[in-house]
Amino acid sequence: MKNVKYLKCVKCGNTYDATADATTCECGGILDVIYDYEYIKTIFNKDVLKNREDQTMWRYRELLPIEENTTPAGLRVGNSPIYDVDKVAKKLGIKKLYIKDDGINPTSSLKDRASAMAVTKAIEAGYSTIACSSTGNAASSLAGNAAAAGLNTYIFVPERAPKGKIAQLMMFGANLTAVKGTYEETFELSKAAIDKYGWYNRNAAINPYLSEGKKTVSLEIIEQLDFNAPDYVAISVGDGCTIAGVYKGLYDMYSVGLIDKIPRLISVQASGCCPINVAAKNKTNNWTPQEENTYADSIAVGVPRNPDKAINAILDSNGITVNVTDDEIRAAQRFLAKECGVFGEPAGVTATAGLIKLCEEGLIENDATVVSVVTGNGLKDIESAIANCPSPVYSKNDLSEFENEFKKLGITVQ
């Protein structure tokens, strides 16, 4: 890979060759992919992008850690829509708001970006089986992308994962284990099995390439905004890998000179489970484990596995942390769907919940441009969506009954 210099530990600074099946540093720290931006600038610019036919996440391949002759594997990932929602920006009292709907990916979450990278690197490295633990979305995206690529999967989810995610996994033919325990125990069982059987490791906090897949969401945002960096990018945070990827993409675009500043990240966690935000707010990498008290299952991570990259991302971008209650998440889910036509899962709308809260508290400038990322589709967790909705009106095929039923709700049909 001419565009990659080496892998570097975010804890101790040790460097390693960028082999396709690299994992963590000897010290336990996670590795970061270090690019040769001077070289990349000679082969990558706005004109190159403009003339590129590939509309997937791989259109940014000069900024991605794959070999020049590698054919990307998996499903068609990326190019998710970004909606300019002026009406909502006005309600929130900011200049511009864009909603990036990453639930529109093949398995309906942002995690497809990491999983397409994982199967591509696994094939590069010559593996035929790939494994991960996940609160759900990483798992279903791995299962789907691996099925498309013809790889076997062993997947570990906590027993509490919503049925929709489990059904997706089983459909895709994964060897699925529902672990009776916390997310931490789920992660540990996956690690033990991977160590024993030598499968390719798609755990995002182990594999240095996965946040490089996730970062394509930021590369897209910048291109979709015609290389005008927004002031803020809001993102929900669980394990820490996604916000790390979001930052890396912005850093890349800045480093190759395609934007003139790095947006400030808005890191949103659930009040009931916010170890990364607590540490970042105290400007320290020393975080403390927490219980997992939120219904937003995809970000219910009390022992984050990628705290270093996440906290660095928040601090390096001069970011803002904000925590939201489950009720604030529920309100944001209804708000986004009704105002924008974007139906996100609880963790998927948490970024917007945090943004709404910051705006209400007057902490975002009136002239700010903000991008809020929706990370997963609301259909992923129908049970909590149903609990968050009023019941429909029930009526026979009878116009009077229909009108009366709405009248009971205080609605005059007109």
Added chain:
Amino acid sequence: MKNVKYLKCVKCGNTYDATADATTCECGGILDVIYDYEYIKTIFNKDVLKNREDQTMWRYRELLPIEENTTPAGLRVGNSPIYDVDKVAKKLGIKKLYIKDDGINPTSSLKDRASAMAVTKAIEAGYSTIACSSTGNAASSLAGNAAAAGLNTYIFVPERAPKGKIAQLMMFGANLTAVKGTYEETFELSKAAIDKYGWYNRNAAINPYLSEGKKTVSLEIIEQLDFNAPDYVAISVGDGCTIAGVYKGLYDMYSVGLIDKIPRLISVQASGCCPINVAAKNKTNNWTPQEENTYADSIAVGVPRNPDKAINAILDSNGITVNVTDDEIRAAQRFLAKECGVFGEPAGVTATAGLIKLCEEGLIENDATVVSVVTGNGLKDIESAIANCPSPVYSKNDLSEFENEFKKLGITVQ
């Protein structure tokens, strides 16, 4: 609209001006949009498409019935992936198979194509409220697209609609009525209310523009295959509107000279509810109502509202009809997910179920190229997906227990 000549009744041949809120013919027949292909050929060709930045369904606007100065409204619809699945083609004994995954649309079904058209035409016509009846997907896509466009909606679904679809509708802020009765009674109540209140009518069998939205799936297929017409396009059939749209898009592409033949349609219905296929097989437009005996709710339509366009589409393309059992649909759902990484809802995978059946019966030539359209995302109906899957393995964080649980299933972890 310079590209549209007029609307023409498919039953009696009467013609009408193409007003934005046109509905059916005086005789009750549905209207077809008649284009001026000679004019369109002067402004639309491969080069125009190649240089077009718009990647949505509106990139084909020369072939769409909207005014030249209209800004399309609603969500970002279209540009769904088409997968070249050689491995599966080989298993089925055909030359080439493409899976077009239209579940990757903003509200996760092909119906978004019609609903984006509906809200665009409603705004053209000056309406602020839009209504429809639907087995589910048309409704949720209308609710989502209308929310994005700022229109009010009244929506009527049969009481049996899956909870996921109902939750989507309520989230999007629709005024939703669950009708205690069949799809036919649902349709009739919606018609009575629309007549009384004068809302814009998004019933696909009433509104002549909706199949024009749906046809963009075919326009995309043809462009994605680089203007090489496949031999067959397989599609699931309920109300009849979707197959009518699929045919219209192919007919358009043929009429403007961008393909040299019209593919044969494979019309797939559920054995328990197949009135259109029965009529088409007998080469007649006289169809007989049937009961709605299939779990594939989106195509459980015993009294189809668009039989004429659908039957004409099958006959005019020298099409094939095939009916499949619910078990064959379930098998196709698992097969598509496992082999291709595409997870479709029951009605969404019915086309593929029919194709598999035809291939097993030796009715498709070995050298055939086939496109099979998946019309909706499997997450739309999680309950039936769960019922169609084995249970995962349950294990504590313990490697021996994990291995033993798989051993019980006859799987040696390796």
